[in-house]
Amino acid sequence: MQTLLGAPGYADFEAALQAPAPVSIRLKNAIRDFQHELPFEQPHMLEVPWHPLGRYLSERPVFTLDPAFHAGAYYVQEASSMFLHEALRQTTDLSRPLKVLDLCAAPGGKSTLMLDMLHPESLLVSNEVIRARAGTLRENLEKWGNNHIAVTSGDPADFTALDGWFDLVVTDAPCSGEGLFRKDPDAIREWSAAGVVACAERQQRILSHAIEAVAPGGILIYSTCTYNKQENEQNVGQLLDTGAVELLSLNIPETWGIVRAGGGYQFFPHRVRGEGFFLAAFRKRAEPAHRHTVAASFRSLQALPKKMLPALASWLRQPEQLRFFQTPSAEIVAIHSNLEQQYLQLDKHLKSKWFGTHIGTFKGQDFIPSHALALSDLCSPALPGIELERDPALLFLKKESFMLPEDAPRGWVLARYKGLNLGWMKVLPGRMNNYLPQERRIRMDVHGRRWTVDGGRRTVDGRR
C-alpha cells in the first residue's frame, strides 16, 4: 500500500482504517419519496455523490427492526460500490432495452442498482455460481420486485454459449477484499499473498468468459473491492492485450476524491466516504455478430392451460402484458411477453435458472399467491390490504399472530406497512393465517425492541 499511496497518503489511509466505516443505503427508485417515511434521522441523510439515491446514515440502525427494509424500500449498500451507477450513466445507452448479465451477482447489490436504472423492457440475468448464495440473491431480487429478470447459477464458462448476446456484462469479481479491512475483520484474517495470486488468476478466467458474452460494441465492467495491482491493474492490462476491448474513461469531479489508477477508478477510504473499491469500464470492439437459433419451446416450463388464465387476472397489474407458464413442481411463472424470445434463448443454453416471477400455485381451482407476488411490481394495487403499525408489522414478519381490526377484509389480504406490501395473510372468521415463508421470518426477538428518539438520535432499546 505504501508504494501505491506514498508515505503521507499511507498515513492518512492507515488513520482512516481506524475510523468507523460509513453506513449507507440506496433508496428504491420506484418509491424514492419513501425516504421521508424512513425511521432514520432525516437532516443527516447526506447524499452519496455518485448515486442520486444513495444516502449516508449517521449511525448503523438495526435494519431488521424496520419493516420497510423487508418490503424492499431500500438496499443496504456500501457507498463506493454505488459508483457503478455513474460508470453506466457515462458509458451505456440506458434509453433502450438492454440484455444485461451480472456475472458475479450475490447478494444482489449491483443487480438491484441496475434494475433501477435500466429501460423497463430490459432483461437482467443475475448469476451466482455458488448455489447457496444464489438463493440469497433470488430472495433479494424478489424483495426488489422487478419481473424482468432471470436468476441463474452457472459457472462463467457456461455463458460462452451465449457468445456476444449481452449489451452489458458486469463482473464484480470475487477478490482478496483488501478494501473491506475496515468494515469486515474477517477480510483481514482471510487475506494472504497466495490468496491475492489465486484471486487474480480466478478473475482472469472469469473475465475471459465475460468478454465472450459481451455483444460487439457492448460494455464490460470489471470491479473489485481490493487495491493490489495483480488483481486490478494486471487484469485490466490482460484484457487490453486481447485486443478485443478498448478502455473507457469517465469524467469524474475531482471533489469526489476518486483516484485514476491502473486503467480504472480506485476508491480509498481516506479520500472518499466509503470502502476500498476499483472499477474499470471497457467497450468491446465491433465484429460480426453471432446469430442464435431459438428453441421451439421452453425446456421444462409448460404453457399454462388457457382455462386457468381468468383466475389470475385480478391478482395482477396489467396481466395482458404477461405470459404464464408452469414449472414441473406446478409453480406459475409470469414473464413479460416482450421478453419471451430472450428467455427461450437463455433456457436453451443455461442449466440452473429461474425466470421472471413465480406468482403462486393452483390448489384445485383456487389460486394460492406466492410471497414473491406480494413483493412484486406485478401485484395488483387493487387487492385488499391491511395497513399495519410498526409493532404488528414486525409480528407479521416474525410470523406471529396479532389482533386485526373487527372490520378487516376476509380471504387473501396483503399485510402492508406505510403502503408497502410485506406478505400475505388469510383472514378467516376469528383467526388469521400468516403466509410469510418460514425461511423469511425475522429471527431476532422483536418484543419490546423499539426505535426510540434519544436527544435527536434514534436508538434501539435506548442503546446506541
Ligand code: SAM
Ligand atoms: N456483485 C455483488 C453485489 O454487488 O452484491 C457482489 C459480488 S462478490 C464481490 C463476488 C461474487 O462472486 C460472490 O458472490 C462469489 O460467490 C462469486 N464467485 C466466487 N467464485 C466465483 C467464480 N469462480 N466465478 C464466478 N463467481 C464467483
